[in-house]
Amino acid sequence: MAILAKIRQRTLVLILIIGLALFAFVISDVFNNNSGGDKRPTEMGTVNGEDINLQRFQNQVEYGMTLSRGSQSTMQVVNSIWDEEVRNALVTQQLDELGITIEKDEVWNLLITSPNITNDPQFKDEAGVFVEAKLREYINNLEATRATDEQAAAQYQNWIATEQYTIREAKKALYYNLIKAGSIATVKEGEMAYRMENDKVTFRYVQVPYTSIADSLVEIRKSDVQKYIDTHKSEFETKASRDIQYVYFPETPSKADEDEAKALVEGYKTEFAAAENATTYANANTETNELEKFTYKNELPADISENLMAMQVGDVYGPYKVGNQYKISRLTETKELPDSVKSRHILIRFAGSNGAAPDLKLTKEEAKAKADSILTIVKRNKSKFADIAKEISDDTSKDKGGDLGWFNNRTGLTPTFKEFVFEKETGAMGVVESPFGYHIIEIEEQRNPQKVIKLATINKEVEVTEKTLSDLFTTSSKFESDAGKSDNAFVDVAKENGYKVNPVNKIKELDSRLAGLADQRQIVRWAFEDGTETGDIRRFTVGGGFIVVQLTAKHAEGLSSVEEASPVVLTKLRNEKKAEMIKASNAGKSLSDLASANGKTVQQATSLSMVSPIVPGAGEEKKVVGAAFALDKGATSGLIAGTSGVFKIEVVEKTIAPAKETYLSEMNTLRNQRATKATSSVFEALKSSADIKDNRSIFY
Numbered sequence: 001m002a003i004l005a006k007i008r009q010r011t012l013v014l015i016l017i018i019g020l021a022l023f024a025f026v027i028s029d030v031f032n033n034n035s036g037g038d039k040r041p042t043e044m045g046t047v048n049g050e051d052i053n054l055q056r057f058q059n060q061v062e063y064g065m066t067l068s069r070g071s072q073s074t075m076q077v078v079n080s081i082w083d084e085e086v087r088n089a090l091v092t093q094q095l096d097e098l099g100i101t102i103e104k105d106e107v108w109n110l111l112i113t114s115p116n117i118t119n120d121p122q123f124k125d126e127a128g129v130f131v132e133a134k135l136r137e138y139i140n141n142l143e144a145t146r147a148t149d150e151q152a153a154a155q156y157q158n159w160i161a162t163e164q165y166t167i168r169e170a171k172k173a174l175y176y177n178l179i180k181a182g183s184i185a186t187v188k189e190g191e192m193a194y195r196m197e198n199d200k201v202t203f204r205y206v207q208v209p210y211t212s213i214a215d216s217l218v219e220i221r222k223s224d225v226q227k228y229i230d231t232h233k234s235e236f237e238t239k240a241s242r243d244i245q246y247v248y249f250p251e252t253p254s255k256a257d258e259d260e261a262k263a264l265v266e267g268y269k270t271e272f273a274a275a276e277n278a279t280t281y282a283n284a285n286t287e288t289n290e291l292e293k294f295t296y297k298n299e300l301p302a303d304i305s306e307n308l309m310a311m312q313v314g315d316v317y318g319p320y321k322v323g324n325q326y327k328i329s330r331l332t333e334t335k336e337l338p339d340s341v342k343s344r345h346i347l348i349r350f351a352g353s354n355g356a357a358p359d360l361k362l363t364k365e366e367a368k369a370k371a372d373s374i375l376t377i378v379k380r381n382k383s384k385f386a387d388i389a390k391e392i393s394d395d396t397s398k399d400k401g402g403d404l405g406w407f408n409n410r411t412g413l414t415p416t417f418k419e420f421v422f423e424k425e426t427g428a429m430g431v432v433e434s435p436f437g438y439h440i441i442e443i444e445e446q447r448n449p450q451k452v453i454k455l456a457t458i459n460k461e462v463e464v465t466e467k468t469l470s471d472l473f474t475t476s477s478k479f480e481s482d483a484g485k486s487d488n489a490f491v492d493v494a495k496e497n498g499y500k501v502n503p504v505n506k507i508k509e510l511d512s513r514l515a516g517l518a519d520q521r522q523i524v525r526w527a528f529e530d531g532t533e534t535g536d537i538r539r540f541t542v543g544g545g546f547i548v549v550q551l552t553a554k555h556a557e558g559l560s561s562v563e564e565a566s567p568v569v570l571t572k573l574r575n576e577k578k579a580e581m582i583k584a585s586n587a588g589k590s591l592s593d594l595a596s597a598n599g600k601t602v603q604q605a606t607s608l609s610m611v612s613p614i615v616p617g618a619g620e621e622k623k624v625v626g627a628a629f630a631l632d633k634g635a636t637s638g639l640i641a642g643t644s645g646v647f648k649i650e651v652v653e654k655t656i657a658p659a660k661e662t663y664l665s666e667m668n669t670l671r672n673q674r675a676t677k678a679t680s681s682v683f684e685a686l687k688s689s690a691d692i693k694d695n696r697s698i699f700y
């Protein structure tokens with residue numbers, strides 16, 4: 001009833017919103033279908049001129065969404081299917097270009113060895129063995145009846161889809177096997193890999209870190225950053241993106257809404273106090289029924305727990321607010337109960353109970369009879385409890401003879417179990433049903449008895465009323481209008497009204513999630529529409545309110561700007577100049593002189609390899625360790641510009657690993673590594689050289 005009332009409350013606002021949406025749809029349709037406009041594509045995209053069928057793609061997305069059961073967003077499913085379609089097209093084109101095909105008999109052999117087919121009962125004999133002839137008969141029947149039988153026609157199409165899928169997967173497997181076959185390694189490369197891992201070098205060194213020179217002493221011009229970008233273009237290629245800022249107007253109850261809910265609950269107070277049966281009256285008038293149970297002080301809302309515990313039976317307290325509900329409560333009963341209990345149990349599960357094994361045949365009635373029988377035995381002789389629990393209990397506590405140890409009133413227990421162990425006395429034994437089965441319980445000890453209360457409660461959810469929704473619509477519409485009156489009005493008007501402006505930068509065309517928002521694909525599509533210009537503002541209806549968005553910047557596909565690249569490039573360029581400065585001021589110095597001049601000590605790196613070039617206190621320094629291997633024992637290097645600073649080294653020892661009779665194992669490891677890398681990277685390589693037209697952003 002509350003939901004229906006809420007819908008009725010919002011009718012006027014919904015009609016207004018739907019009317020405006022329909023008007024916008026009609027107007028956009030007029031403009032989109034004029035003779036001078038671009039025609040909407042009829043395919044999902046193309047790969048080297050080969051179409052990706054739109055209807056089939058949309059069907060796949062719909063099926064994928066069904067399978068995901070809400071675990072993936074629409075765009076996640078779309079992107080996954082798109083990648084698979086592009087991959088299939090590229091691989092097929094490659095094999096066609098090479099003149100390689102999958103023969104019919106190969107496809108058939110794959111089909112009759114597929115578990116999805118061989119495990120299908122309709123293709124098995126009485127002994128449960130797959131029979132190829134049954135599959136052939138099935139296909140022949142479908143082909144013969146598909147023209148006159150709709151069900152046969154649908155099943156035939158499913159079979160064709162299965163064949164096509166099998167062919168695609170076979171083609172991919174064949175192509176990847178060819179790629180792997182081309183991934184070779186030589187014995188000499190195997191030996192080199194062995195040497196890089198097992199040859200060791202020990203050296204003394206002095207490191208003058210780049211941080212020893214303040215950044216302010218190194219001048220980097222914008223032209224230096226631009227030059228770096230131009231010479232490292234592949235590192236700074238960017239896709240088209242958009243920057244926006246938005247103000248969110250959440251659909252939250254107003255003070256008037258709060259007062260209305262509070263007054264409604266308040267109105268029940270007199271009758272509630274006088275009601276002969278408080279529980280019956282509460283259940284008849286509350287919005288959502290609340291379990292009436294004995295409640296401890298630490299289970300009550302902390303800010304009103306003292307007030308509730310101080311009531312006498314029959315007193316009514318409230319209204320008070322918990323979460324988004326206003327409540328009044330009448331005290332119906334008090335009692336002294338322990339706050340901690342030690343007990344043990346034997347669990348008898350039955351078919352369908354929580355945690356029951358799939359093959360459990362014991363019925364609920366049989367489980368109850370078994371539990372009652374066990375209770376009779378352990379009541380006569382409690383010493384048998386632990387042994388019976390170990391033998392037949394279906395709970396993990398069986399290993400401890402059913403012992404559950406101590407637990408308190410806030411421990412997560414099923415209501416029936418909790419009621420028994422806290423409300424019965426020490427030594428009590430009984431059978432209790434829960435979602436997990438039947439429990440034979442013994443209460444062994446109880447402690448810390450204290451007052452508990454039982455409350456009958458009437459509650460009312462604070463709901464957004466029609467007037468509040470209407471006011472929110474008006475407020476967001478006014479902001480949308482005022483925010484477009486000048487270049488800075490969006491921020492200025494928001495600041496004047498105390499609205500929070502949320503910037504979101506570098507939105508890509510296929511993004512769906514925005515920082516601070518849930519899935520808002522509609523906003524991204526608007527930001528990338530041809531007619532949307534920088535400074536444009538638009539209001540969007542979202543779940544739970546309205547969002548007013550302004551497009552603040554459009555970034556074309558290409559290279560990063562100097563400003564965008566600076567956080568990465570500045571450090572590299574500064575370190576290069578710092579290296580030159582350190583070298584210039586320390587030229588010709590010995591190892592000890594270099595250490596003395598820069599306030600450093602001579603350190604030693606022991607048994608480093610090329611595979612693990614980690615210099616103590618400096619981190620990974622491939623260039624430094626490589627230079628050490630190139631020097632003879634006792635030799636001293638010049639100044640080396642490393643990753644973290646400038647180094648000077650003196651080789652103390654070089655240990656050459658003993659030669660092996662063969663390096664085949666290293667060669668095979670290297671070949672397998674290359675094959676794996678080639679398999680994972682070939683798709684990106686094919687994609688980068690292909691002519692791909694992507695229409696995902698138009699349809700999703």
